[in-house]
Amino acid sequence: MQLAERIINSKDAGLGNLLAAPKQNQVSFAGGLPDPDLFPQRELNAGFNRALASTTAALQYSSAAGYQPLRKQLAARLVADGVPASTESVLITQGAQQALDLIGRLVLDPGARVIVEGPTYPGALAALGTYEPEFCTIPVHDDGMDMAQVAATLARGGVRLIYTVPDFQNPTGTVMSLAKRQQLLALARKYDVLVLEDAPYRALRYRGTNLPTLRQLDQDDHVLHVGSFSKILAPGLRLGWVTGAQHIIDQLVQLKSNSDLESSTLTQRAVSEYLAHNDLDAHIKVLRRNYARKCKTMVTGLQRQLPASVHISDPAGGFFVWLELPAGINSETVLAQVQDRVTFVPSTTLYPDQNVKNGMRLAFTNPDEAAIRRGCRELAAGINKAMRVTCGAATAMA
Ligand SMILES: Cc1ncc(COP(=O)(O)O)c(C=O)c1O
Missing domain, CATH: 3.90.1150.10 (Aspartate Aminotransferase, domain 1)
Known part of the structure; x- marks a missing residue:
């Protein structure tokens, strides 16, 4: 075969x-x-019970973009964190991992160049690697990626995507400084390249205060901001999200629909019930x-x-x-x-x-x-x- x-x-x-x-x-x-x-097993159990007890819709197909009340709840959480988002601009995915895959599918042709941090999250190399790009590895310092090397790599041309975990990077734990966030966005604008901001650890800060997200600082829609319930609720739920410019989100909804139709209606409704009845923060x-x-x-x-x-x-x-x-x-x-x-x-x-x-x-x-x-x-x-x-x-x- x-x-x-x-x-x-x-x-x-x-x-x-x-x-x-x-x-x-x-x-x-x-x-x-x-x-x-x-x-929070008991609380999630109650969420699933409520989702199943209230209507048979929890067992039906629903929508590729995700369960609307959950998208609304997520948009509100994102806005509270300074990220511009609306119900329509939030796409619910099967974990952050699916968002990485869909974004790779959206922008990568074989041989296209992707800037990644070195070291980086191996799941990103796996998801994006499916689309056969050339990875350009940029060293990570205590305050984030080496921006001079990012600039030099962009100047050589052919870069379609910059993948970064600016908050508590996997694996180095570093946080990208505000100055570097601004430099990265200026470079993304100059070379008109998409930035994938992968932020599953952002809420898990043990000391100090968070900096604004890249998406918050993004003036001209070059950033897709990805999040997940895996590290703050439970990875078995397989629920993540991506938000960004509406026209890009609409394209990603289409790609998700082509790939898996939609995420589990039951799980999305259960988590929506969880959020409505519990204090996630x-x-x-x-x-x-x-x-x-x-x-x-x-x-x-x-x-x-x-x-x-x-x-x-x-x-x-x-x-x-x-x-x-x-x-x-x-x-x-x-x-x-x-x-x-x-x-x-x-x-x-x-x-x-x-x-x-x-x-x-x-x-x-x-x-x-x-x-x-x-x-x-x-x-x-x-x-x-x-x-x-x-x-x-x-x-x-x-
Ligand atoms: C940086 C990063 N992105 C994405 C993921 C995937 O998360 P999810 O379980 O939401 O698919 C992980 C999981 O470890 C991660 O560390």
């Missing part, structure tokens, strides 16, 4: 493995999974408190057990701690040695060219604090051992 060339040429992004449950005795820092103990506050504690446990655990030559991020929000090992230490080799006890995502998975080997992404949200401590001990032991072998005894911690 002849398969499409893009399938033959494609690599498995390994997303299935990332989201798998940990094995027995193994602590997983790999997938960006929320803490299941914090799912109060729930998010609980998440913030818990995840802030877990983040601190991980960061301090690692700081205590690793030498200063290992760079350990201290993110102000999001799901991930990012480690940079001294050059020459391969995180895949460390993973092979520790993976019966602790897993993480090695940096190779997070770059289109898979060429950076000394980084590690550690998700702190899913394991409990005792497991985080145990995982950090195992991981630090593995890193210190690799450093003794590669760099000599003096550089590792005993």
